Amino acid sequence: MQLLASLTKCSTLGLIQISTELNINNPLASLFPRSGTARLQLSSNQKEGGTPYKLRCQVTVPTAVPQPHAPSGGAGRSNQFADRKVIRLALPSKGRMAEGTINLLKECQLSVHKPNPRQYTADIPELDNLEVWFQRESDVVRKLLSGDVDLGIVGYDIVAEYGQDDGDLIIIHDALGFGECHLSLGIPTYGIFENVSSVAELAAMPQWTADHPLRIVTGFTYLGNRFLKNKGLKHAQLSTADGALEAAPAMGTADAILDLVSSGTTLKENNLKEIDGGRLISSQAVFVASKRALLERKGVLDIAHEMLERLEAHLRARNQFLVTGNMRGDSPAEIAERILTKTHFPGLQGPTISPVYTSKTGIAKVDYYAVALCIRKNDLYDAVRELRAIGGSGVLVSPLTYIFEEEPRRWRELLQNLEL
Numbered sequence: 001m002q003l004l005a006s007l008t009k010c011s012t013l014g015l016i017q018i019s020t021e022l023n024i025n026n027p028l029a030s031l032f033p034r035s036g037t038a039r040l041q042l043s044s045n046q047k048e049g050g051t052p053y054k055l056r057c058q059v060t061v062p063t064a065v066p067q068p069h070a071p072s073g074g075a076g077r078s079n080q081f082a083d084r085k086v087i088r089l090a091l092p093s094k095g096r097m098a099e100g101t102i103n104l105l106k107e108c109q110l111s112v113h114k115p116n117p118r119q120y121t122a123d124i125p126e127l128d129n130l131e132v133w134f135q136r137e138s139d140v141v142r143k144l145l146s147g148d149v150d151l152g153i154v155g156y157d158i159v160a161e162y163g164q165d166d167g168d169l170i171i172i173h174d175a176l177g178f179g180e181c182h183l184s185l186g187i188p189t190y191g192i193f194e195n196v197s198s199v200a201e202l203a204a205m206p207q208w209t210a211d212h213p214l215r216i217v218t219g220f221t222y223l224g225n226r227f228l229k230n231k232g233l234k235h236a237q238l239s240t241a242d243g244a245l246e247a248a249p250a251m252g253t254a255d256a257i258l259d260l261v262s263s264g265t266t267l268k269e270n271n272l273k274e275i276d277g278g279r280l281i282s283s284q285a286v287f288v289a290s291k292r293a294l295l296e297r298k299g300v301l302d303i304a305h306e307m308l309e310r311l312e313a314h315l316r317a318r319n320q321f322l323v324t325g326n327m328r329g330d331s332p333a334e335i336a337e338r339i340l341t342k343t344h345f346p347g348l349q350g351p352t353i354s355p356v357y358t359s360k361t362g363i364a365k366v367d368y369y370a371v372a373l374c375i376r377k378n379d380l381y382d383a384v385r386e387l388r389a390i391g392g393s394g395v396l397v398s399p400l401t402y403i404f405e406e407e408p409r410r411w412r413e414l415l416q417n418l419e420l
């Protein structure tokens with residue numbers, strides 16, 4: 001296909017003009033954006049001995065139509081990938097995710113040591129040959145895809161938006177337990193939207209036409225475009241803004257927003273609401289890697305393994321208490337049976353039961369046993385009640401720091417995913 005194209009800024013603010021020349025027998029339809037206008041001019045070109053006819057086509061496109069973020073995968077991969085020996089972990093440089101990440105790593109006994117607060121690098125003394133790079137969240141994902149970093153911690157929303165389903169991104173841990181939110185459509189609670197309670201109803205509103213589409217402002221154009229397509233929202237148009245999106249409908253600059261929601265307070269305070277079918281994704285912080293780095297750079301898989309073990313052990317323990325109590329009984333087996341049949345709390349694999357030796361008469365003797373159980377924090381009071389009901393006393397409750405399993409499920413899944 002012969003296609004000559006040039007782009008010129010038009011004098012009219014907010015428009016760009018695209019001029020193209022192309023063979024008359026080429027399909028034109030794909031060149032016309034839905035909201036642009038085209039001017040066609042047919043001319044003979046025989047004197048130059050080239051293609052007999054040329055069709056000159058000018059397309060005018062509103063610049064406000066947002067394009068998805070430029071893909072940054074395969075083609076943009078850094079050619080220094082193979083030369084680099086040091087392993088790189090990218091962490092969010094600012095905001096709530098930065099704080100949450102540093103705190104989580106600290107709780108896993110991985111201290112991020114930043115020699116100079118004004119620099120963007122750090123190290124983690126517990127992990128050899130690892131360099132930490134602090135980056136904006138979108139850049140964490142871009143740099144994973146370009147091969148400039150190997151591992152990262154970032155919100156899943158950002159992986160989904162900037163990763164654009166690139167097969168090189170692999171999520172090692174999908175629930176790090178902070179930065180929980182969801183990406184959702186928010187529409188006004190008032191005016192023409194007052195009785196709208198689902199995306200289907202929104203799409204069916206007669207107000208939206210090709211000339212007057214539903215205007216949605218968002219920072220998530222990739223996910224937003226996919227959502228519009230999936231939901232059949234034909235007459236809808238996305239625009240972008242970096243913050244304070246919730247103000248746009250009241251200002252009249254958009255009809256709806258597509259933004260992150262956590263408690264829902266910001267939506268509510270701006271007279272906006274979520275509707276059925278309007279939730280795009282749920283998100284929280286994730287541990288993510290470049291598949292290529294895991295497979296090809298020496299040491300990346302080992303570091304991923306160690307970090308995953310520590311994260312899993314800590315996150316499992318975080319929701320549990322260690323509960324110990326004394327119980328009279330004839331034998332450990334008899335006590336175990338009482339716990340397993342008469343309570344809802346068997347512990348991790350089952351209760352740990354050990355004899356308690358007393359020596360009132362000078363001779364060691366076993367009258368009762370100590371029972372140790374891991375109990376979910378939410379179940380604590382029910383568990384204490386049930387233990388008491390079967391003869392438990394002197395119940396002690398202590399926090400748990402780590403629970404190391406034989407091998408984390410997510411590690412097995414990672415190896416499977418990598419076909420190792």
Ligand SMILES: Nc1ncnc2c1ncn2[C@@H]1O[C@H](COP(=O)(O)OP(=O)(O)OP(=O)(O)O)[C@@H](O)[C@H]1O
Binds near residue numbers: 157
């Ligand atoms: N209300 C929220 N509650 C919990 N997590 C959130 C919330 N809003 C956003 N997040 C998570 O935190 C990430 C960063 O959002 P945040 O609004 O803090 O950005 P930021 O780092 O301050 O950048 P910016 O200044 O560009 O807004 C989001 O990508 C998302 O994963």
Ligand SMILES: O=P(O)(O)OC[C@H]1O[C@H](OP(=O)(O)OP(=O)(O)O)[C@H](O)[C@@H]1O
Binds near residue numbers: 244261262263264266
């Ligand atoms: O449902 P809520 O708990 O009210 O949280 C939602 C708000 O949190 C985020 O903004 P953030 O506070 O990070 O400020 P930002 O707009 O500057 O990103 C998000 O963009 C929403 O505005």
